[in-house]
Amino acid sequence: MEQIAENLESVRAKIADAAKKSGRSLADIELVAISKTHEAEKVRAALDAGQQVFGESRVQEARAKIPLLPSGVRWHFVGRLQKNKIRQALPLFELFHSVDSIELAREMNRIAEEEGVHPRVLLEVNVAGEGSKIGFALDFLRAEMETLLALPRLSIEGLMAIPPLAPEAEASRKYFSALRDARDQFAAQFQVKLQQLSMGMSGDFAVAIEEGATLVRVGTAIFGKRTPARLRQETITGSAD
């Protein structure tokens, strides 16, 4: 558990370096500690080391874990949200990073209306244009943005992306800058703020910050490896919920 405090310190130092290097204010960058697959005790160790925001990718797991921790902890949802889990998820999370289809957005809007809440959401973009990846294709999103912005219950605060896995952090840079460009274009075209850019994971969060990330989602570099490997794949794609 001491290791977690050390890891956090090291991640924070790297965040500070990247912010300095790119002339950005630390106040504009939030570290989201991705605690999926890790037990509540590890979250508590991170909390004790000053971390406040945590990310989960499965509703079932979060429902079990969140009650074990103090009520002031802030939780973000970063996985693939299934429509039949929306109602359970709404009260648990302060931000949904990964709205990845019109159908999901509509259904969230409908259930949020019934529940009397206004969820904050980000739209997940398929920046690499890979057929297998989840998220909105940019052209499609541009065409549908008006429709999404018109959903009265959703507070759309920005964009999120997961670039293809690569051994080199630099390989992600072009995807991060593409996401930022898309955000800038959409903000201008649709006269909205879209202030959040959720991008960067353990391997590439420094590069993401240089390219404008406001939320970095870091799991392994804080909590250590997730095992078994099978679980890791499932939690990234959300296929196991």
Ligand SMILES: *Cc1c(COP(=O)(O)O)cnc(C)c1O
């Ligand atoms: C698991 C996960 C992360 C964290 O990945 P690490 O490489 O462990 O930092 C970030 N974002 C999403 C969407 C994830 O599912």
